[in-house]
Amino acid sequence: MHIAIAGNIGSGKTTLTTQLSKHYNWQAHFEDADDNPYLNDFYEDMQRWSFNLQIYFLNSRFNQILEIRKSGKNVIQDRTIYEDAFIFAPNLHSMGLMTTRDFENYFTLFNLMNTLVQPPDLLIYLRASVPTLVNQIQKRGREYENSIRLDYLKRLNERYEAWVSTYNHGKLLIIEVDNLNFAESNEDLGVIVNKIDAEINGLF
Numbered sequence: 001m002h003i004a005i006a007g008n009i010g011s012g013k014t015t016l017t018t019q020l021s022k023h024y025n026w027q028a029h030f031e032d033a034d035d036n037p038y039l040n041d042f043y044e045d046m047q048r049w050s051f052n053l054q055i056y057f058l059n060s061r062f063n064q065i066l067e068i069r070k071s072g073k074n075v076i077q078d079r080t081i082y083e084d085a086f087i088f089a090p091n092l093h094s095m096g097l098m099t100t101r102d103f104e105n106y107f108t109l110f111n112l113m114n115t116l117v118q119p120p121d122l123l124i125y126l127r128a129s130v131p132t133l134v135n136q137i138q139k140r141g142r143e144y145e146n147s148i149r150l151d152y153l154k155r156l157n158e159r160y161e162a163w164v165s166t167y168n169h170g171k172l173l174i175i176e177v178d179n180l181n182f183a184e185s186n187e188d189l190g191v192i193v194n195k196i197d198a199e200i201n202g203l204f
Contacts, residue, residue, distance in 0.1 A: 002068050004077040007126030008156050009148065010136035015183045016126065017078040023193060026076045029064050050092040051102040057084045058110060065117045080120065085110040087159040119169035122199050128177040130154050173199050
């Protein structure tokens with residue numbers, strides 16, 4: 001079984017992936033943000049590095065999905081290949097930070113990869129308001145994230161909502177993050193686990 005968690009920067013994907021992996025004894029696959037050789041450069045000069053960054057993520061995520069399916073294990077994945085293609089890359093393109101030529105090249109590659117991978121059995125979307133995202137980002141204190149602007153997060157949130165409203169690749173569970181503190185409250189985590197149990201039971 002392949003479960004994936006989607007959500008904006010700071011929505012709590014990595015925290016929830018870790019917790020659910022422990023709770024269900026699922027194998028966790030994380031986004032390799034810390035090992036990404038382009039991330040620091042990208043936040044310094046988005047226009048110069050946007051295409052390189054997105055290709056790196058696309059390649060990394062594609063390999064991850066192939067590994068997940070090959071493993072035959074129950075896996076929970078932090079962020080999906082769809083988010084790169086339908087949220088981050090189009091956002092950079094519309095902001096003028098990725099050329100049309102690069103964007104079209106990128107999207108052609110994504111479409112090819114998409115024919116070769118299966119979607120997750122369950123997609124969990126963490127919906128969070130911009131103030132919640134900002135609060136979480138500040139809490140974790142990653143240096144390269146200090147320069148993220150509010151309008152950037154707001155644009156991403158709008159794209160997430162548009163994408164989720166048309167998502168039809170499989171089961172979708174939306175979690176409202178603003179009123180939950182699953183990082184510190186077992187009770188709040190329990191609320192999420194109960195919702196996931198109901199979805200998973202419906203998968204069999």
